[in-house]
Amino acid sequence: MPEEIAIIGGGPAGAAAAVALSKAGLRAAVYEAMDRLAVKPCGRAVPATSDLPLPIPRDVIIEPVRRAVLYVDGVKTVDVELSGAGYIVDKEELLEEWLALAGAEVHKSSRFNPFTGVVRAGGETREVKGGLLAGGVAFYGGEKILAVQALARSEGLKGLDGLYIYFDTGLLGYYWVFPYGDIAEVGVGGYADFEALRRLLERFVEGNELTRGARLTDLSGAPIAVGGLDLGTLKGLVKVGEAAGFVLPLTGEGIRPSVISGYYAGAALAKGDDPISALSSLPVARAVRVQRSILEAVKRMSQERRREFLMAMPAEVHEEVALGSLRTGRILRALASRPDLALKLIKYMGGGG
Incomplete structure (x- = not known):
């Protein structure tokens, strides 16, 4: 096995895989398509559960999550106080720290061509032979929905203490309000196009007691993989993270499942084991399958x-x-x-x- 392993994508799965490889004495060459990490819109919430293979550095924690509240069509079904159950993180700083911990060689603005199997990095074209494909939803072959997110600013949002998730059975989707310092991240994901979701988000913000009167900025959108697992390879690269469907279909949570998949795929690769078999047997893989089955039934x-x-x-x-x-x-x-x-x-x- 070469001492340097190629990883396409510097997101949660790619960064976690790089750390796993480094623990086995292998170095990762990470090729990130964008000019910075963590560009994709994301709620930034990471549950601090025992299955998370990497610790969250204290300096990237924006605030702890103290509460989780869930609604179905406006009716509250869950309201639980939490203690150390998760964090809102600076995702870009988190990924930078993990990649530095791994000693990875990171190439930004480096796009991988899935048809030729080559990556253009620093003005050079390199053929990638083996490794991991952690390039996100662009390489996912299953069903996707769209999510639209914005920052909400108002005095009433200061001190927001928890994660608020609102299921909408008409949309067959969900809204969320997550704390982010003195502001909040709000969003909607569902089976609709960008403009429809944008209008729904604006209507939700105006009608919700937490966000009413808030000013929205930094509106953005991105697809989310909700079709279940899509394990396999592309040009000899094993798919991990969202590229392999490691997103919880009912809520769109992707950071933690991607981290878990990337880390254990990297560990399997380092040991000479089959990464796809390792991914398929993970508890998070079972969770994705169960949630996908429930989503299919509800649809x-x-x-x-x-x-x-x-x-x-x-x-x-x-x-x-x-x-x-x-x-x-x-x-x-x-x-x-x-x-x-x-x-x-x-x-x-x-x-x-």
């Missing part, structure tokens, strides 16, 4: 049945989704306590109406 329901189904879900299920705990066993046990809901879910998973 087949009418809006009325969708609302009834989600409102009848046990509180444990809503809490797992709100916290992004990835404990699929708890979700399945909670559903087992409501066999009527489990049967409905199975029916819709099978394509029934």
Whole structure:
């Protein structure tokens, strides 16, 4: 195995993979398409769960997450106080620190051509032979939705203490309000185009008690992978992170699943093991599969049945989704306590109406 391994993409999956490789004495050459890291719009929330393979440096933490609140069509279903359960982070600083920790050779403004298998870096063209493809949603082959995000500024948002997620059964999507210092990040993701989502976000901000009257700036949009896992290779590169579908389909959480996938794919590669097998067996992979199955079932329901189904879900299920705990066993046990809901879910998973 060469001492330097190519990684396409310097996002969460690529940075985590570089750290894993460095622990095995291997150096990563990271090729990032943009001129800076963390360009993609993102809620910046990272749950501090035991499955996160890398610690979050204290100096990149903007503030801890102290509360998680979940609504379904305006009805509050979860409101839990948290202690050390997660952080809002400066994503760019986080990635820079992890890549520095790995001693990676980072090439920014370096675009990979998936048709030829070459990358243009620093005016030179290099052929990439083997490594990891962590280039994000552009290399994902499954279903995607669009997300639109903005910064919200108002006096009422100062001191916001938690993550607020609002499911909308009509949109078949969700809104979010996350703290970010003295302002907030607000967004919407769902099955609609950019202009429709922009209008929905503006309407949500004006009607929501937390954000009413806030001024929106820095509006941006990006696709999110929600179609489940898309494991495989492209030009000999093993896909990881969002390129491989490591995003939780029900909430769009992607930083932590991408970090986990990148780290363990890098570790498998360093040991000479099959990275795809390693990725497939991860608990987070199971969580993605379960959430995708639930999303598929909910998509087949009418809006009325969708609302009834989600409102009848046990509180444990809503809490797992709100916290992004990835404990699929708890979700399945909670559903087992409501066999009527489990049967409905199975029916819709099978394509029934």
